[in-house]
Amino acid sequence: MIDKGLVAAENTSREAALRADYDALGAHLDRRGIDIGALKERAKGFGVAVPSWGTGTGGTRFARFPGEGEPRDIFDKLDDCGVIHALTQATPRVSLHIPWDKAEPADMLAKAEAVGVGFDAMNSNTFQDHADHPLSYKYGSLSHMEAAVRAQAIEHNLETIEIGAKLGSSALTVWIGDGTNFPGQSNMGRQFERYLSSMKEIYKGLPEGWRIFSEHKIYEPAFYSTVVQDWGTSLMTAQELGEKAKCLVDLGHHAPNVNIEMIVSRLIHAGKLGGFHFNDSKYGDDDLDSGTIDPYRLFLVWNELVDAEGTPGLDLAHMIDQSHNVTDPIESLMISACEIQRAYVQASLVDRGALAGFQQDNDALMASATLRAAFRTDVEPILAMARLEAGGAIDPVQTYRASGYRAAVAQVRPKSTGGGGGIV
Numbered sequence: 001m002i003d004k005g006l007v008a009a010e011n012t013s014r015e016a017a018l019r020a021d022y023d024a025l026g027a028h029l030d031r032r033g034i035d036i037g038a039l040k041e042r043a044k045g046f047g048v049a050v051p052s053w054g055t056g057t058g059g060t061r062f063a064r065f066p067g068e069g070e071p072r073d074i075f076d077k078l079d080d081c082g083v084i085h086a087l088t089q090a091t092p093r094v095s096l097h098i099p100w101d102k103a104e105p106a107d108m109l110a111k112a113e114a115v116g117v118g119f120d121a122m123n124s125n126t127f128q129d130h131a132d133h134p135l136s137y138k139y140g141s142l143s144h145m146e147a148a149v150r151a152q153a154i155e156h157n158l159e160t161i162e163i164g165a166k167l168g169s170s171a172l173t174v175w176i177g178d179g180t181n182f183p184g185q186s187n188m189g190r191q192f193e194r195y196l197s198s199m200k201e202i203y204k205g206l207p208e209g210w211r212i213f214s215e216h217k218i219y220e221p222a223f224y225s226t227v228v229q230d231w232g233t234s235l236m237t238a239q240e241l242g243e244k245a246k247c248l249v250d251l252g253h254h255a256p257n258v259n260i261e262m263i264v265s266r267l268i269h270a271g272k273l274g275g276f277h278f279n280d281s282k283y284g285d286d287d288l289d290s291g292t293i294d295p296y297r298l299f300l301v302w303n304e305l306v307d308a309e310g311t312p313g314l315d316l317a318h319m320i321d322q323s324h325n326v327t328d329p330i331e332s333l334m335i336s337a338c339e340i341q342r343a344y345v346q347a348s349l350v351d352r353g354a355l356a357g358f359q360q361d362n363d364a365l366m367a368s369a370t371l372r373a374a375f376r377t378d379v380e381p382i383l384a385m386a387r388l389e390a391g392g393a394i395d396p397v398q399t400y401r402a403s404g405y406r407a408a409v410a411q412v413r414p415k416s417t418g419g420g421g422g423i424v
């Protein structure tokens with residue numbers, strides 16, 4: 001892991017500059033009537049879950065180019081997740097993927113405790129075939145024509161819940177790749193009915209206090225029609241299933257230019273927003289690092305969430321879902337967690353009283369300027385001070401590089417082979 005003495009030494013070299021920046025920002029915010037201390041406490045209370053699968057190098061359907069010291073199994077992944085949380089103090093939980101992370105639950109719990117993380121929502125997988133599943137998901141899973149395939153997919157989801165329950169998780173995220181590649185390939189109405197009926201079976205298996213998230217995605221791997229292709233389908237699903245069913249919004253699962261923050265607002269209105277898979281995209285489901293392409297959109301999503309704080313029943317699961325193809329995944333995940341936290345803190349300093357007044361007066365220019373004033377504020381000193389006070393690193397990436405962690409794990413983890421398609 002990362003030596004605490006190294007973190008302290010790295011922080012010492014940056015602390016005087018940080019305090020000067022923090023005090024200057026505090027004076028600036030004070031003139032705007034904002035208490036920097038309160039924002040720092042909000043930053044400290046922030047947490048986003050790291051995806052276990054994000055700690056390995058991803059890839060596209062063309063190829064995967066692994067890096068040094070790739071994690072071999074869930075225990076190596078948990079080590080990496082522990083490093084990410086130790087340095088950022090912003091990623092207290094890990095989101096698992098079954099079957100990729102299948103192991104003895106007691107061993108996973110012990111490892112998680114040792115590295116200082118817990119477990120977030122569980123993810124099932126019926127978008128690929130499993131070695132121990134006799135039937136294929138080539139033509140679908142929960143919506144398959146054959147009852148036996150649907151039953152196998154339902155059973156897998158119930159098993160994923162069972163594993164999660166032993167780990168202290170309390171949510172299951174279901175994303176299916178079901179759909180068609182040709183017009184006429186399937187009856188779209190009946191396919192959706194089969195999906196709903198399968199989801200109802202999974203819903204019945206939710207333990208007390210659990211929730212099920214339906215995750216929509218516009219296309220891929222099905223390129224003509226996708227069973228759960230949009231938030232409308234996801235909302236219908238959640239409404240038909242019941243109180244424990246919510247919608248999960250993956251930022252990359254929409255057509256370019258779709259107003260995602262408005263979808264967020266609508267799902268909050270319906271009482272059905274369950275959580276997020278954060279990432280960024282330029283063209284489609286790019287799975288790029290959060291905040292690297294359109295940080296303003298990330299801010300606008302958070303603006304809706306901060307505005308809705310206190311809404312009864314609003315309890316969100318925040319997770320990262322990214323594929324790191326050309327960077328060290330630990331560095332990408334640390335930066336991404338901090339970018340999501342940044343958007344949250346920026347959205348927290350929107351002058352909501354002034355904004356409501358401008359909206360009342362139809363002053364579009366000043367309403368928009370009020371949002372941008374918050375977005376333009378450099379809150380880095382707040383994030384860095386929150387990390388420092390919580391025991392993390394003022395500069396997570398530079399501290400991580402100074403630690404030599406990647407080179408050290410590359411000594412014990414055998415070189416991973418690249419080649420064909422990777423995780424998309």
Ligand SMILES: [Mn+2]
Nearest residue numbers: 215250277321
């Ligand atoms: Mn996702």
